[in-house]
């Protein structure tokens with residue numbers, strides 16, 4: 652298993668992974684823009700891209716924009732490993748703190764972030780579109796390096 656920086660040539664693989672594994676998959680143009688302008692990292696296992704994460708960095712504040720693990724490879728620690736290694740990777744560019752937003756209904760992602768030491772900072776009301784309405788975002792943050800248990 653190895654972590655690799657992703658580039659625009661990885662667009663099709665990112666879109667495929669995201670569409671088959673994330674119920675709120677990013678549209679193709681967001682993936683294209685993120686691969687071009689942000690820091691996207693992937694975990695390759697046996698030659699296959701099984702997890703992706705996208706970060707942006709403004710001054711010393713890192714934002715986790717997205718993380719997706721292949722549906723067939725969940726609960727094997729890939730999400731956790733990619734975020735630990737990804738955040739470490741971003742520290743070399745000056746990241747001192749990491750922030751994120753997550754749907755309040757996304758209990759698996761919230762559990763993952765808590766396991767990495769992220770604390771809850773508040774709620775952003777009606778932030779996400781949801782069929783038939785809107786959904787709140789939970790705001791979370793952690794100082795770096797992560798205090799991983």
Ligand SMILES: CC(C)(COP(=O)(O)OP(=O)(O)OC[C@H]1O[C@@H](n2cnc3c(N)ncnc32)[C@H](O)[C@@H]1OP(=O)(O)O)[C@@H](O)C(=O)NCCC(=O)NCCS
Nearest residue numbers: 673718719720725726727728729730731753759760762763
């Ligand atoms: C959230 C997601 C990235 C987790 O990936 P994963 O590789 O399955 O997570 P890990 O195996 O690394 O889990 C690490 C820890 O997170 C927590 N966790 C992860 N999934 C969980 C679940 N379904 N239920 C409860 N806890 C969960 C557990 O504490 C877990 O440790 P444990 O397995 O030792 O109990 C994955 O479910 C996913 O891709 N979801 C769809 C996309 C998404 O919602 N991304 C978040 C956008 S903000």
